[in-house]
Amino acid sequence: MDAILAKKPLKWAELGFQYIKADFRYSAVFQKGNWLPGNLISEENLNIHEGAPSLHYAQQCFEGMKAQTTQDGRVVLFRPTLNSERMNRTASRLLMPEVPQDLFIKAVEEAVRANYAWIPPHGSGAALYVRPMLIGVGENLGLKPAQAFEFRVFVSPVGPYYKSSGLAAISLAVSEFDRAAPQGTGSYKAGANYAGGLLATLKAQELGASEALYLDSASHRFIDEAGSANIVILLKSGELITPSSNAILPSITRRSVLEIAAEQFGIKTEERAIDLRIEFDSFAEMSACGTAAVLSPVGRVYFDSEWHIVNGDGYSVGPVMQKLYDSLIQLQRGEVEDKFGWLHEVEI
Numbered sequence: 111m112d113a114i115l116a117k118k119p120l121k122w123a124e125l126g127f128q129y130i131k132a133d134f135r136y137s138a139v140f141q142k143g144n145w146l147p148g149n150l151i152s153e154e155n156l157n158i159h160e161g162a163p164s165l166h167y168a169q170q171c172f173e174g175m176k177a178q179t180t181q182d183g184r185v186v187l188f189r190p191t192l193n194s195e196r197m198n199r200t201a202s203r204l205l206m207p208e209v210p211q212d213l214f215i216k217a218v219e220e221a222v223r224a225n226y227a228w229i230p231p232h233g234s235g236a237a238l239y240v241r242p243m244l245i246g247v248g249e250n251l252g253l254k255p256a257q258a259f260e261f262r263v264f265v266s267p268v269g270p271y272y273k274s275s276g277l278a279a280i281s282l283a284v285s286e287f288d289r290a291a292p293q294g295t296g297s298y299k300a301g302a303n304y305a306g307g308l309l310a311t312l313k314a315q316e317l318g319a320s321e322a323l324y325l326d327s328a329s330h331r332f333i334d335e336a337g338s339a340n341i342v343i344l345l346k347s348g349e350l351i352t353p354s355s356n357a358i359l360p361s362i363t364r365r366s367v368l369e370i371a372a373e374q375f376g377i378k379t380e381e382r383a384i385d386l387r388i389e390f391d392s393f394a395e396m397s398a399c400g401t402a403a404v405l406s407p408v409g410r411v412y413f414d415s416e417w418h419i420v421n422g423d424g425y426s427v428g429p430v431m432q433k434l435y436d437s438l439i440q441l442q443r444g445e446v447e448d449k450f451g452w453l454h455e456v457e458i
């Protein structure tokens with residue numbers, strides 16, 4: 111389908127992270143062991159059987175990525191093959207069929223292209239969020255894998271994830287709940303991981319925090335991740351560290367930030383267990399990172415019944431996170447040379 115080139119009259123700079131209905135979504139169905147040819151549709155509601163395993167047993171997974179408009183008007187995705195690989199890793203864990211990478215990329219490209227009118231312009235601070243999803247459909251009352259699946263990609267223009275827009279510090283509150291078991295599904299992007307987190311987020315927000323911070327569920331000592339973002343920490347020694355844990359989602363943003371830090375700025379990076387209480391005083395800067403969160407500095411962390419300030423005043427953005435954020439978004443928006451080869455252009 112050709113792109114409709116006139117942009118929608120949205121107040122792009124005022125967008126939050128909410129669903130706005132775009133014109134088209136891509137849908138493909140898996141039946142009897144094969145993917146049937148997919149296509150663009152306009153209906154946003156799914157017609158799904160009441161006995162579908164995605165509804166009862168959470169046999170479903172999803173991905174999240176962004177399309178951006180570059181300075182010279184191109185439309186680019188950021189490392190979409192990594193989202194494809196991660197979706198297939200999750201699909202295998204949940205006994206769902208893999209979505210072939212060419213189908214995944216074609217579906218994302220078609221959904222983005224068909225909704226060109228909804229892609230925020232360069233410089234607006236907004237982006238087109240792309241949500242691929244894979245769900246078990248069809249009747250299936252017993253606890254067994256679905257026989258049919260739908261792969262769908264929908265999009266929505268979005269602004270910043272956290273209410274504090276731009277690069278302002280957020281706060282996290284350590285959750286009394288566990289997000290994922292040590293050998294559970296924490297490292298997969300399965301919807302089942304998120305339902306249990308809703309109450310943790312609510313409790314964190316009641317304390318005035320932006321989001322919950324989870325510690326490892328075995329010892330409740332080591333940092334795992336935030337509700338929808340990984341954690342990176344700059345130590346006062348100058349090293350950039352991030353939790354190693356088999357219960358966290360392997361964030362594409364985190365991987366990219368670590369690569370930028372090491373290769374562009376010569377910062378020493380390490381993935382290792384981080385004991386929150388023992389190491390907190392050695393933190394110089396802390397951030398949450400993810401597709402939606404980008405790189406959000408964390409100013410304060412609530413644990414052991416009180417707020418703890420991360421180094422500075424609890425509100426300002428540290429210099430290293432600022433330069434990592436600048437480098438990341440300049441790269442994602444095509445404002446600097448794509449020397450890592452991370453951008454994937456969508457032909458309009």
Ligand SMILES: Cc1ncc(COP(=O)(O)O)c(C=O)c1O
Nearest residue numbers: 338339340359361362363400401
């Ligand atoms: C639990 C969780 N951790 C981390 C992330 C960040 O991953 P990515 O950088 O690939 O978006 C996400 C999704 O954005 C997430 O849902």
